Amino acid sequence: FAVGDLDDAAARRAGEQATAIARASAVVPGPDLDLLEIPVRQDSWASPCAEDPLSVSLADKGDLVVGVTDTMHRAGVPLASALYQVWDTRTWFVSSEGHRIDQHIRECGAGMHCLAIGEGSTQRRSYPAFRGDYGTAGWEQVRATDLPAHAERIAAEAQALLTAPQCPAGTTDVILGGEQMSLQIHESVGHAVELDRILGWEAGYAGTSWLDLAQLGRLRYGSELMNITADPTLPGALGSFGYDDEGTPAAPNDIVRDGTWVGVLAGRDSAARAGLDYAGAVRSDGYARLPMVRMTNVGLLAGPDSLESMIAATDDGIFMEHNRSWSIDDKRRNFQFGCEIGWEIKNGERGRMLRNPTYTGIGPQFWASMDMLAGESERRFWGTPNCGKGQPGQVGHTGHPAMPARFRNVRVGVTG
Incomplete structure (x- = not known):
């Protein structure tokens, strides 16, 4: 049982409701629910993060994605797109078995793609992957991907694909x-x-x-x-x-x-x-x-x-x-x-x-x-x-x- 309200009273109500549901469910006839036994932990854990992505200015982030799309447009493709995504997730896991686990996971990544359009054909090229690439890391993940170094290349490849031979069967x-x-x-x-x-x-x-x-x-x-x-x-x-x-x-x-x-x-x-x-x-x-x-x-x-x-x-x-x-x-x-x-x-x-x-x-x-x-x-x-x-x-x-x-x-x- 979980709740989106983070104040103490809401957390207490969530615990009380979860307990009530568990007690009521226990008397309903049905197959027993077995759970694999695991060690009970009181712990905290955080993913490694060298550069907090939320501390990077929106201007710097915008310059990155706008810059690489401009490069692809100048290289001759009519459609280009770039994105970055950041997730910063903090969870507090508590169980009736005695778990108390504080976990902080930061995830980050970026990618870009472009489309070349010819007569009866549309070709796409992406970098570093067709939906970007991501990791449990900070903004260093995006810097290492180095989108600017590859923008012109993928635009040229998309255009070349328009006239390339079809893959044989x-x-x-x-x-x-x-x-x-x-x-x-x-x-x-x-x-x-x-x-x-x-x-x-x-x-x-x-x-x-x-x-x-x-x-x-x-x-x-x-x-x-x-x-x-x-x-x-x-x-x-x-x-x-x-x-x-x-x-x-x-x-x-x-x-x-x-x-x-x-x-x-x-x-x-x-x-x-x-x-x-x-x-x-x-x-x-x-x-x-x-x-x-x-x-x-x-x-x-x-x-x-x-x-x-x-x-x-x-x-x-x-x-x-x-x-x-x-x-x-x-x-x-x-x-x-x-x-x-x-x-x-x-x-x-x-x-x-x-x-x-x-x-x-x-x-x-x-x-x-x-x-x-x-x-x-x-x-x-x-x-x-x-x-x-x-x-x-x-x-x-x-x-x-x-x-x-x-x-x-x-x-x-x-x-x-």
Whole structure:
């Protein structure tokens, strides 16, 4: 039970109402509700922040976004947009078990995009990602993104795409950039391993999951290069926190290890129902919403390769980056993604720019085809600030460590 009024009397009333509801509910016949036991904490936690984003003047913020849009316009595109977003969230979590947790999370990020318009075609280019990039950090996150250094380039690429060849249809090797990999992880792994979906508790928004708990620890999710963790302790990543909204302390856990599915995202109730000994992935987007299972920082561990070595090792393929469209079925298995830009790869070299690149696949088969994965130097914590789930809908902030990867024999150029 929560309330938006922060005075002492309102807080006391909220506690009294929550207690009354709990007592009344306890006498209603129904299945017992088991909760995973967790340590009771009295603690405070704050995300790292080198430069308070609320202390940066509106003039400086405005100069940044207006300046980069002006640069893109001068470079010849008719439509350009830039934005920054800041969240400063303070929560005080109190439970009847004895929790007293004060948590302060500051999140920040920025992005830009432009549109080039030709006869019968519109092309988009974005930086650093199609909706910007975000982290649990201060304004230093925005400064590091360095929008001005990339504004002219993406405007030129958007215009070049108008006359670039169409992505061919067929089957070929595909190399995905890190930003597109982050969405691939988000849609085909992150949502699929949410335990409330697996149990069938959450089906109202984009479906359930193809995974079956009976296969946990045995199912092949992908190739041996596929090692995915859920880690809310990563400094600066958007899905990081000290405690979730059930008071469970943040802790990493494996989701996929050497290609085998070994873990899920869970809350105290779903973990108890499934017989698991970990939780810590329950959050809400505000005081007036019930917490639910959400992604934390769900992403890949580094591989042994590099983008350069992937291109050199590919005789025939396409390099795609920056998401433009996405579609996935209600079990989180069959997907199709479109990217903003592609490049033809021939005999180990990057060649022609391609427009409207798309690829499609089925989750476990697609991940099984991953045979090259970039290393730690190309691993980046991408932030997704608009993950939707639940009814009434809630918006979650999730992080996705990702890097470029190569997939073999992928169907590309699908337009329907």
